[in-house]
Amino acid sequence: MAEILDGKSFSNKILDEIKDRCEREGLKPGLAVILVGDDPASAVYVKMKEKACNKLGFLSKKFKLPADTKEEELINLISDLNNDNEIDGILLQLPLPSHLDSKKMLELISPEKDVDGFHPVNAGKLFTGQKAFIPCTPRGIIELLKEYKIKMEGKNAVVLGRSNIVGKPMALLLLNENATVTICHSRTKNIAEIARSADILIAAIGKPYFVSGDFIKEGAVVVDVGVNRVDSPEEGEKLFDKNSEKLKKIEEKGYVLAGDVNFEQAKEKASFITPVPGGVGPLTIAMLMKNTLESHLRRRGK
Numbered sequence: 001m002a003e004i005l006d007g008k009s010f011s012n013k014i015l016d017e018i019k020d021r022c023e024r025e026g027l028k029p030g031l032a033v034i035l036v037g038d039d040p041a042s043a044v045y046v047k048m049k050e051k052a053c054n055k056l057g058f059l060s061k062k063f064k065l066p067a068d069t070k071e072e073e074l075i076n077l078i079s080d081l082n083n084d085n086e087i088d089g090i091l092l093q094l095p096l097p098s099h100l101d102s103k104k105m106l107e108l109i110s111p112e113k114d115v116d117g118f119h120p121v122n123a124g125k126l127f128t129g130q131k132a133f134i135p136c137t138p139r140g141i142i143e144l145l146k147e148y149k150i151k152m153e154g155k156n157a158v159v160l161g162r163s164n165i166v167g168k169p170m171a172l173l174l175l176n177e178n179a180t181v182t183i184c185h186s187r188t189k190n191i192a193e194i195a196r197s198a199d200i201l202i203a204a205i206g207k208p209y210f211v212s213g214d215f216i217k218e219g220a221v222v223v224d225v226g227v228n229r230v231d232s233p234e235e236g237e238k239l240f241d242k243n244s245e246k247l248k249k250i251e252e253k254g255y256v257l258a259g260d261v262n263f264e265q266a267k268e269k270a271s272f273i274t275p276v277p278g279g280v281g282p283l284t285i286a287m288l289m290k291n292t293l294e295s296h297l298r299r300r301g302k
């Protein structure tokens with residue numbers, strides 16, 4: 001039976017440390033969050049980022065733009081924020097409505113304020129091993145593994161998923177920690193078999209419960225990045241056990257979060273596992289705050 005990697009408690013510890021430091025040193029980092037359109041999940045995430053800012057005493061500026069925002073308006077806002085001295089971090093919440101080109105918009109954010117680490121300059125610096133803003137989710141996972149003293153050096157790490165936001169930077173960070181890294185994706189053959197070779201398995205594919213128990217080697221460390229919303233009872237019945245709490249949640253809340261990993265099956269084989277919710281998600285927010293503090297310090301030459 002696996003030990004839980006408690007991302008929620010660890011992220012609270014990180015947030016407390018940031019808060020203490022800001023109070024001690026009289027720091028007030030500023031984060032701007034841009035939300036375009038009215039995707040309900042995005043609204044929830046943006047609210048969580050605002051809450052974290054308030055808790056830490058950060059300056060928080062939120063920009064809620066309508067779904068039909070013109071490219072030019074977004075360009076102007078990003079440009080204003082690049083020049084706003086109170087702002088240390090700019091986060092453009094993804095996904096954007098389809099008429100806006102997210103690659104193009106992300107490139108307009110000053111790399112010095114790119115606390116998401118999505119700008120090609122930061123991605124390139126990570127690639128070449130220079131100091132850079134590291135994308136929050138993979139950074140949080142590395143810190144979580146270190147917190148639990150999980151050795152990465154020489155271990156077989158398998159990353160499921162190859163996105164620019166999680167999979168690719170995750171693989172590079174594990175490589176930096178001297179793991180032997182394999183990346184699997186939608187065209188990979190024998191994905192379960194490759195996953196079973198993993199000492200450390202990172203699931204970042206975005207399909208609820210894709211990773212079943214037979215993807216997992218006995219004693220593996222399993223990190224679940226999935227935050228899939230399951231909102232129909234029919235889909236819930238296919239995924240979860242009849243008497244699962246998750247089925248009740250769909251009725252109560254209208255949806256429930258499911259990871260990429262079938263937690264009930266995986267926990268029987270893994271040595272450590274992250275839950276969903278309460279695992280990687282909260283760490284993403286904590287790392288965003290950490291990146292924003294670091295940006296603030298750097299911009300002030302500290």
Ligand SMILES: Nc1nc(=O)c2c([nH]1)NC[C@@H]1CN(c3ccc(C(=O)N[C@@H](CCC(=O)O)C(=O)O)cc3)C=[N+]21
Pocket residue numbers: 044045048091092093094095116136227257276277278279280281282283284285
């Ligand atoms: N520019 C940009 N940067 C992002 O970092 C970004 C983004 N766009 N778009 C969407 C994804 C998703 N994301 C999450 C953050 C926190 C939780 C989180 O804290 N989840 C809680 C539960 C939240 C709930 O109940 O819905 C948990 O897992 O315990 C999840 C997901 C950041 N993202």
